[in-house]
Amino acid sequence: MKALLITHDNQLQAEIAAQGAARMPPVTLVAVRSRLRDALERVLPENPALVIVDASGLAGDEAELLLRLAKLYPGATFMLLTRDQQQDLLIRAMRAGVREVLQLPLVHSAFHDAINRIADAANAGKLCDGKVLAFISCKGGSGATFLSTNFAYALASLADKKVILIDLHGQFGDATLYVSDQKPAMTLSDVCGQIARIDGAFLDSCLVHVTPGFGILAAADDPAQAVELKPEQMDVILRVARQHYDYVVLDVGRQIDAISLRALDNADAIYPVLQLALPDLRDGRRLLDIFRSLGYAIENTRLIVNRYEKGGRLRLQDVQASLGAEVMHTVPNDYVNVTDSVNQGVPVLQLSRASPVARSLSELVELVTARRVPEAKGLLTRLFGRAEAEQ
Ligand SMILES: Nc1ncnc2c1ncn2[C@@H]1O[C@H](COP(=O)(O)OP(=O)(O)OP(=O)(O)O)[C@@H](O)[C@H]1O
Ligand SMILES: [Mg+2]
Incomplete structure (x- = not known):
């Protein structure tokens, strides 16, 4: 599964890269952007299947950028990582179609469960009805x-x-x-x-x-x-x-x-x-x-x-x-x-x-x-x- 990660936290990036690589099939980080604005400006040539957004420290007005990014990659599933209860952000994120919200620091089992759900949902669309x-x-x-x-x-x-x-x-x-x-x-x-x-x-x-x-x-x-x-x-x-x-x-x-x-x-x-x-x-x-x-x-x-x-x-x-x-x-x-x-x-x-x-x-x-x-x-x-x- 190809993923775009948006974070300025190098440690979190390394952690997600390692967890993703250990999966079968792997979750591969095809690109990392430090900010949402950066992700909007440098568009990927190919739609990623997954966009992981580190929302810690995301300002309220930046939530609108999330909506724009979701429109830019319509086929992608969005995963939001939040550090504290950002109620307002969560509501806006849900409107933008974010499917998974995980707490930081990242609990690895929760991350894998979420990826399993995303993979199952993607497969469900492809399954035959023989x-x-x-x-x-x-x-x-x-x-x-x-x-x-x-x-x-x-x-x-x-x-x-x-x-x-x-x-x-x-x-x-x-x-x-x-x-x-x-x-x-x-x-x-x-x-x-x-x-x-x-x-x-x-x-x-x-x-x-x-x-x-x-x-x-x-x-x-x-x-x-x-x-x-x-x-x-x-x-x-x-x-x-x-x-x-x-x-x-x-x-x-x-x-x-x-x-x-x-x-x-x-x-x-x-x-x-x-x-x-x-x-x-x-x-x-x-x-x-x-x-x-x-x-x-x-x-x-x-x-x-x-x-x-x-x-x-x-x-x-x-x-x-x-x-x-x-x-x-x-x-x-x-x-x-x-x-x-x-x-x-x-x-x-x-x-x-x-x-x-x-x-x-x-x-x-x-x-x-x-x-x-x-x-x-x-x-x-x-x-x-x-x-x-x-x-
Ligand atoms: N349309 C046909 N025309 C001529 N010969 C046929 C035709 N269909 C089947 N046969 C012949 O009948 C033989 C038996 O067929 P087949 O092995 O498919 O039967 P079966 O119903 O599977 O038998 P079993 O109950 O042992 O499993 C085949 O070896 C084949 O040569
Ligand atoms: Mg037979």
Whole structure:
């Protein structure tokens, strides 16, 4: 954080410089001015994030200068250091938008607390409000892992979104292998094991980065470790993931357990993946019954029919009628392209962009992102009849 310090007290300057430098990331004094008037006359070329004003000995009329300085650096947070109760000055300072007032002599812990508050406020503006989208296969092998990994890749590369995929397969998690040849250094259970450390940077460092905008948190591949995962840890991981990614895609697998349930509880939308076959329909119905009994809103459950071929005995209407949920999308059966992609561990969109399955994934990206129309655009689209519910 770049800071401008206004003080004529050399000792205070050294103290703040040392305390600031010891922080991670540091608070760097880019300039020091001895008086407010001096700061107004010698304007910095770049806006500082923080302006620290030593107000001890500040005359009453100088408070107006504070207001002018605040206008000069509108993006900066102001911190005032006062030696005695300067009531009148404090009121004027607050009018000038000073956010933090600290007593002198400087109490270091109070200084760091104030910097933490300022950093948190700055970060809060930058945090994402990511959506959690859960893919779950109605029956083993329906294609949830292929679709979730390739959809997440498409979302990052076509819609330019920041995407994280979390592989929740309790055992035999293999999501990374579908789109990457890198071996994961860290897994979901490693993150849970160090949950106290978690923040955006730590989470990102645990991912297999497929592209700069898309990373995968691999499943716990050691079943003994998987036992240690706790549902509360899932809440924390998803909260942090939402703050740092536009989309959090979950490959839930097939098993319903305490961890996957907690993940589903957190999901904004659930995409059960099934194929047009009776066993899939049967298992799909069971799954949706569970969702209903858990009180999940049916409109947030959107079916994806995978390996779809027109003209079969079972039709999409049958699926909707039998499961009581909307079929949001169909993905064509595209054996050659999908098998090539899965065998090579290269996203199908990268390997064969014009293939039917790649085109279908692009459409899915459009469908999902179109549902997140910002308010202003929402009105226009509503007027033209294309409005869709916010996810
Ligand atoms: N649209 C498709 N066209 C052709 N083949 C497909 C398609 N989707 C998936 N497959 C094939 O189906 C296989 C199983 O898919 P996948 O591993 O994604 O299923 P899953 O639902 O994750 O299974 P599990 O329940 O074991 O986790 C893949 O290896 C892939 O070859
Ligand atoms: Mg799978």
